[in-house]
Amino acid sequence: MRQFSQSPLPLHRNPYVLSAFCTEHNVKECLSHLNQEVLPLGLPPVWAESGGSSELNVVAVLNCMYDLIQLHHKGLRTLENMEVEQLKSSSNVECLQLTTTRLKEQLEVSKRENTGLLERERQLQLKVKSLQNCLKNEKEEVQKLQNIIASRATQYNHEMKRKEREFNKLKERLNQLLVDKKEKKQAIDVLHSIGRADGKRSLWKTEKTEAKHEGEMYKTLLSDYDTRQRELVLENAELRKVLQQMKKDMVSILSSRKAALKSDKHDHSGLQNASEEDEEEVFDSSKESVELSCVHAREKLTNSIRLQWRRLKNHVERLDSQVSLAQIGERKNTDAVPRETHEEEMDRLKLEIQQCKDFIQSQQQLLQQQLSCPCDEEAAPLLNDCFMLQEKNRLREEWKTIEEQRTIFERERRNFTEAAIRLSHERKAFEEDRAMWLKHQFLNLSPFTDTKKSALSKSKSAFLISAETDPSAALPLDNVMKCHSDRASPTPRSVSLTSSSTADLYRTFCLIPENSSTKPKRKNGQAEESSIHFSENVPIQYKHWNDSEEHSSNVLFEDKNSSI
C-alpha cells in the first residue's frame, strides 16, 4: 500500500494532473486507498472489502463523491469565510497599528507637555520662594523702619518733654521775675585787677587788630598746609623710591630670565623687545629722579611698573604652564632634555649641599673641640689668639706706621704754625725796622745823628732778637711808641709801624727840607722817642711813663742785656 501511497502523493499535490491516480491496474489499491482516505473524514466507506466482489458500489461512491463535494464546498466556504475573516482581521490590525502609532505620538506629546509643565511648575516654585524671601526681607525692612520710627519718635518725645520742662521753668522764672521787685543785678567784686597772662597791655579793637587776627589765622592755616605738604612730599619720595626699586628688581629678573630662555623662539622676540624697552626705561630712571614733580614722569613710572609687573606675571604663568606640561609629559622631545638636565642639575646641587653640610659639620666639630678642649693655662690664651695672630701683627704694624705718620704730621703742623707766626712777626719787625730806618734816615739829617747811628744798628738787632725770643714784645713796644706819639705831637703818628705809612714817610722826607718850621718839633718829638728807646736810661724813664707795661719793660731789660 505504501508504494501506492507514496507514488501518487506528488500527483495529489499537483492539481493539474487529475487522472494519473487511478488506472485499470490499480483499482483495488485505489479503492482501499480511498477508503482509508475517506474514513478519517467521517464518511461511510466506499468499498467494503469483505464483499469479495471487485465491483464498485456506485451509490456509495456517488455518495462519497457528493459528500466530498459538499465537504469541498464547505471547505471552500470556510476558506472564503476565513479569508474574509483574515482580511477583516488584517484590516483590523492595520487599523489598530495606526491607532497605536497615533496614540504613541499622542503619548509622546503629552509626556513632553508634562515635562514642560513640571519645569514651569519648578520655576514658578522658585519664583514663589524668591518672592517669599523678598517678602520676608521687605517685612524685615518694614520692621526695621518701624523700629527706627519708634526710636526716633521716642527721641522726639523725649526732646519735646525736655523742652517743655525747660519752657515751664522759663515761665516760672519769668513769673518770679515779674513778681520780684528787687532785681539782683550782675556784679563783679574783685580785690584788685590782675595782670594779663602774657603781661602785655590789651589793645583797642580796631580794624588793624582785626586784620592782624585775620592774618594770624591765615598764617596758622598756611603753616599747617605747609607741614602737611612737606610730609606728603616726603612720603611721595619714599614711595617713588620703592617703586623704582621694584621696577629695577623686576627688570633684572626679567632680563636674567631672558638669558636663560634664549632657546625658546616663541619668547625670544617678545623678550627682545622687552629688553630694549627695559634698557630704555632703565636709562630713563636716572632722568626721572630729576623730574620728580612732573605729572608725565609719574605716569610714566607707574605705567612702566604696571608693564613690568604684567610681563613678570605672564612670565611666571608661562613657567607654571611649562612645569605643568612637563609633569603631564606631552611634549617629550622638547621636555625630556630639559628634564634630564634638570634632574642632573638637581643631583649635582644635592651633592653640593651634602658636601657643604659635611664641611659645616666638620667645622662645627672642630670649633666645638676648640672651645671645649681643656688647654693649659699658658697655652690657652696663645692658642685662642693663634687664629688672629697674623691679623693682629699686621694690624699692629699698620697702627704703628699710622702713629708715626701722625706724629710726623703733628710735628710738621706745629713747625708750620710756628714758622707762620715767626714769619708774621718777622714781617712786622721788618716793617718796624724799615720804618725805623727810614725815620732814622730822616733823623740823620739832624745834628743828633752820631750818637744814634751806633745805637741804630743795635736797635735793629735788638728788635730782631726781641722778635725771635718773645713774639709779643713787639706789641708793647708798639703801644709805647703810640702813647708817646700821642703825647708828643701828631706828626710822629705818621711814623707808625705799618707798611702803608712808608709812603707817608717818603712824603714827609720830601716835605722836610721845605718845611723847616715843623722840623724841630718833629725832631724833638722823635728825639724824645729815640731817647726813650736808645738811651741807657730807658728802663727807668719807661717805667715812669707806662707803669702798666711791665712786661715790655722786662723785655727792654732783656734787650739791653742781650744787645748792649
Added chain:
Amino acid sequence: MNFSEVFKQSNQLCKLSPDGKYLATCVQYRLVVRDVSTLQILQLYTCLDQISHMDWSSDSLFILCAMYKRGLVQVWSLEQPDWHCKIDEGSIGLVSSRWSPDGRHILNTTEFHLRITVWSLCTKAVSYIKYPKACQKGLDFSRDGCYMALAERRDCKDYVSIFVCDDWHLLRHFETETQDLAGLEWSPNGCVLAVWDSCLEYKVLLYSLDGRLLSTYSAYEWSLGIKSVTWSPSSQFLAIGSYDEKVRILNHITWKKIAQFEHPATIDNTKATMFKEVEKRPAVGSDEMSLLNISVGTTLFNTQSKYEIYPLPVQIPVVKPDPDRANPKIGISVLAFSSDSRYLATKNDNMASAVWVWDMQKMSLEAVLEQTSGVRCFQWDPRRPRLALCTGNSKLYLWSPGGCVSVQVPTEGGFQVQSLNWHCSGDSLVLLGKEQLCLCYMDSD
C-alpha cells in the same frame, strides 16, 4: 605702685593743676589745695555755698569755684591767698562756668542758655555773647588757646561763631547744614573744626579755621546716628562712634572713611588678645570667721582678681537696651586715643563690661578687656600707651601693650573707684570714689 591715704572730697570735684604741682579738691564748701608730691595742705579757701564746679586756670595760678544754685563764681589766687574775686550773675542764674584759655577771663553761661557773659579779671569788663546753643558740647577752645568755637541757634537754624580769644573779636560766623547741632570740637592742630549733628541724623561737617566747609560725612540715614566723636592727638584721624555699634575712622587728607571697627558679640577671626577678669574668692574656713577678722579686714570680702587670656572665639555678654526709652544704652559712647595716636580705646554701651583696644597702625583689634562689672571710666596715660580703667569696685586696672594687670586699692572701709584722672607726667593717678579720693603713684620704669 604706691597708694596714698584716702582724703575726703565731694561732688567728684578733684582736679590736678595743669603744671602738675597741685591738687585741688572740694569738700562741701571748702576748697583744699595740696601739693602733689607730699599731699600736704598748702591752701584752704572757703566759699559761700556748696561748690558745684571747680577748675584751674591754664597757668595754674587761679582756681574758680562755681556755685550754680546761688549763681555765684568765686575765684581764688594761689600766689596771693588774700586776693578774692566774686562774680554774681544775679537773677539771671548760672548754668555753667569756665575759664578762658588765657586764664584771665571767665565765661558764665546763664540759665536757659540766654547768653554767655565774659568777665575779664584784668579789666573787670563784661562782654555778652547771645544765642548760645544748649547742646552736648556747644563751646570748644582750640588747643593753642587762640580761638573759641561756639554753637549758636537763631531762628531755628544752627550757626557757628569763631572768636579770637585775645580780645573776643568775632572772626567768623557761618550757618551749618545741621538739623540740630549736637557738638563741635577743634582738631588738636587748631586748623579744622568738626561739627556733628544730633543722634537723629548721622552727619559730620568739617570746617576749616577760616569757615570754609571742607567736607561732609554721613554713614547712613534714619537710624540713630552719632554718639561720640574724638580727634586723634596727631590730628590725622577723626573717630566717630555711633549707635550702630561701629566706630568709623576718617582721615585728615581726604576726609573719607578709611576704617570701620565693629563690636560684635562674638569675637572670632582676629589676632587680638582677649583678657578676662577672673575673680578668685579667698577660701574662708568657718573657724576663721571670727568677729575680729570681720571688723578688721574688709579685705576679707575683697576678692582678688586677675586677668586670664581666653582663646578665641569668645562671647561677650550683651545687655539689650529698652527699646521704648530715648538715648538707648547701645552704641559707642566713649572713644579715647592714646597720646601717640597708636591705640584707640572704645566702649560699646550694650557691652558695658568690655573695653576694646584697637591698633591704629594695623587698623585692627588689639585687645579686648572683659571685666566682671560695667566699666565706669578709662583714661590713657598722657605720656605712654597705658590705659587705666575702673569698674566701680575697689580695684584699678591697667592695660599696656605688654599686658594687663589688676591692682587692689589698699584702703580700709572699701574704696569704690568711680573715676580716675592721670597726672600730666603719667607718674600718678587720682582715683575718685563716691566721697573719697586717693592717689596712686606708679613705679618709675
